[in-house]
Amino acid sequence: MTDTQHRTGVRRFAVAGARGVLGLFGIGVAIVSIAAATWLPLPVLGTGPSSMVVAPVASTQQRICAGPILRLGDESGQDATTAISVGAATVTSAATTGTPRLEDMDPTDNESNTPSQRLILDPAPTGSTPGILAGSQSQYVDDNEYVGFAASECAKASSDTWLVGGSTVTGRTTLLALNNPSKVSSTVSVELFSESGAVDVSGMSGIIVPPGGQRILSLAGFAPGMASPVVHVVSTGGQVAASLQQSIIRTLTPGGVDVFGASTGPATLNVIPGVVVSSPESIDATGGIDGYGDAAPTLRVFVPGSGTTSLSVSAIAEDESVEPSTSTLSVDAGVVTDIPLGSFPAGTWTLTVTSEKPAVVAARTSTVTIAGSPQASIDAGTDPDVTATDFAWFVSALELDGTALVSVAEGPNPVLHLANTGASDAQVTIDASRGADTTVTVPAGRTVALPVVGALSYTLGGFTSLRASVSYQGDGRLAGYVVSPPERLSQPVTVYYQFG
Numbered sequence: 001m002t003d004t005q006h007r008t009g010v011r012r013f014a015v016a017g018a019r020g021v022l023g024l025f026g027i028g029v030a031i032v033s034i035a036a037a038t039w040l041p042l043p044v045l046g047t048g049p050s051s052m053v054v055a056p057v058a059s060t061q062q063r064i065c066a067g068p069i070l071r072l073g074d075e076s077g078q079d080a081t082t083a084i085s086v087g088a089a090t091v092t093s094a095a096t097t098g099t100p101r102l103e104d105m106d107p108t109d110n111e112s113n114t115p116s117q118r119l120i121l122d123p124a125p126t127g128s129t130p131g132i133l134a135g136s137q138s139q140y141v142d143d144n145e146y147v148g149f150a151a152s153e154c155a156k157a158s159s160d161t162w163l164v165g166g167s168t169v170t171g172r173t174t175l176l177a178l179n180n181p182s183k184v185s186s187t188v189s190v191e192l193f194s195e196s197g198a199v200d201v202s203g204m205s206g207i208i209v210p211p212g213g214q215r216i217l218s219l220a221g222f223a224p225g226m227a228s229p230v231v232h233v234v235s236t237g238g239q240v241a242a243s244l245q246q247s248i249i250r251t252l253t254p255g256g257v258d259v260f261g262a263s264t265g266p267a268t269l270n271v272i273p274g275v276v277v278s279s280p281e282s283i284d285a286t287g288g289i290d291g292y293g294d295a296a297p298t299l300r301v302f303v304p305g306s307g308t309t310s311l312s313v314s315a316i317a318e319d320e321s322v323e324p325s326t327s328t329l330s331v332d333a334g335v336v337t338d339i340p341l342g343s344f345p346a347g348t349w350t351l352t353v354t355s356e357k358p359a360v361v362a363a364r365t366s367t368v369t370i371a372g373s374p375q376a377s378i379d380a381g382t383d384p385d386v387t388a389t390d391f392a393w394f395v396s397a398l399e400l401d402g403t404a405l406v407s408v409a410e411g412p413n414p415v416l417h418l419a420n421t422g423a424s425d426a427q428v429t430i431d432a433s434r435g436a437d438t439t440v441t442v443p444a445g446r447t448v449a450l451p452v453v454g455a456l457s458y459t460l461g462g463f464t465s466l467r468a469s470v471s472y473q474g475d476g477r478l479a480g481y482v483v484s485p486p487e488r489l490s491q492p493v494t495v496y497y498q499f500g
């Protein structure tokens with residue numbers, strides 16, 4: 001090997017060695033950097049999201065009362081397409097905080113009418129507990145073919161309402177009332193179902209209800225001859241409070257009136273508390289008289305959709321000595337089914353309907369007074385002399401989950417019904433607006449009836465889950481309505497307004 005070759009080999013070795021040292025140094029730096037990343041805090045870019053808790057401003061509460069009994073046309077039979085008020089309803093109201101005020105709505109369809117009314121409760125002062133608002137109305141009418149007693153709860157407006165009840169067969173008139181308490185117009189669509197299925201006629205969509213106004217529509221104008229209507233009301237723009245009024249004429253004899261509000265929406269569990277079965281012997285005695293076929297107790301069921309569904313109907317009497325009964329049956333979806341409730345003894349019952357598919361339900365009962373003994377008429381095979389009659393629709397009730405306010409309208413023998421469908425007993429405290437307070441136990445699976453005083457209000461508390469209603473019963477007078485939950489109060493919201 002020459003000196004030149006030797007020097008060249010040494011240089012190549014030195015370069016290779018240097019490259020190796022640099023590579024090892026680089027690896028070492030990487031290792032140190034990774035280790036440092038685990039030992040030292042990373043730099044923070046920005047300050048993270050900024051936020052604040054916003055408490056929504058409390059809003060004004062409203063409850064809309066259905067208004068007085070209405071007739072189509074005047075007393076002479078003229079102007080038969082116009083709804084005209086008969087008398088006026090009496091409103092009872094209360095609030096747990098503050099004082100509600102009562103305002104007239106715009107009658108809209110007939111300026112000579114006595115208008116429906118709305119209850120208004122202003123927001124509580126800042127920092128105060130918001131109040132609960134409740135109201136109800138009642139009216140007894142005795143005016144030619146309109147004779148009977150009606151009571152209903154003043155309801156919250158809604159964009160989606162199901163009404164179960166009524167009839168448009170001969171001698172039966174059913175009116176749909178739409179009240180818009182908002183400051184904007186409401187556009188309403190009406191879906192109508194009967195024992196024959198969906199009713200498809202013109203004029204059922206695009207119904208305008210002006211701000212603060214009311215529209216009255218006859219169901220017979222859409223479909224005469226319906227024995228079993230169910231009405232679905234959907235609104236856009238302003239929400240509406242929808243209700244039905246039914247009146248009955250049996251040949252030339254008044255058969256009663258009723259005003260009733262919404263049932264719960266389609267559900268697989270429906271509970272109807274406080275169904276009054278009155279004078280079953282007298283109703284049996286009138287069974288052979290023309291026009292009394294709809295006096296017997298009946299459960300109306302509608303399952304939206306198609307196919308069939310199984311129902312289980314349980315009837316539990318408030319009188320614990322009476323054995324409960326349960327029936328299972330199948331009904332067709334898409335059509336309305338009226339189910340006879342059978343020969344229940346006189347008393348008050350809670351009906352529980354469970355179904356495979358969501359359903360809407362309501363029950364109808366009647367009271368009939370006759371001269372003399374009902375059994376004597378039956379034995380003799382003669383028609384009894386009917387002196388008074390009325391009927392009522394009892395709708396399904398929403399669940400109350402801890403507190404409620406009940407306003408009891410004036411009327412004959414009012415009773416508060418507390419139904420407990422849960423698995424454990426409920427302890428309910430009842431604070432009266434006047435008089436002594438009390439605590440009652442509502443056993444699991446039972447209903448407790450408490451006589452109350454008309455034109456007073458009662459605060460319920462201390463429980464987890466209940467359904468409640470108020471019923472009335474007298475000679476030729478029958479009515480009832482459910483107790484709705486309080487308004488859902490707005491909760492504070494965390495608002496994130498800046499990132500970084």
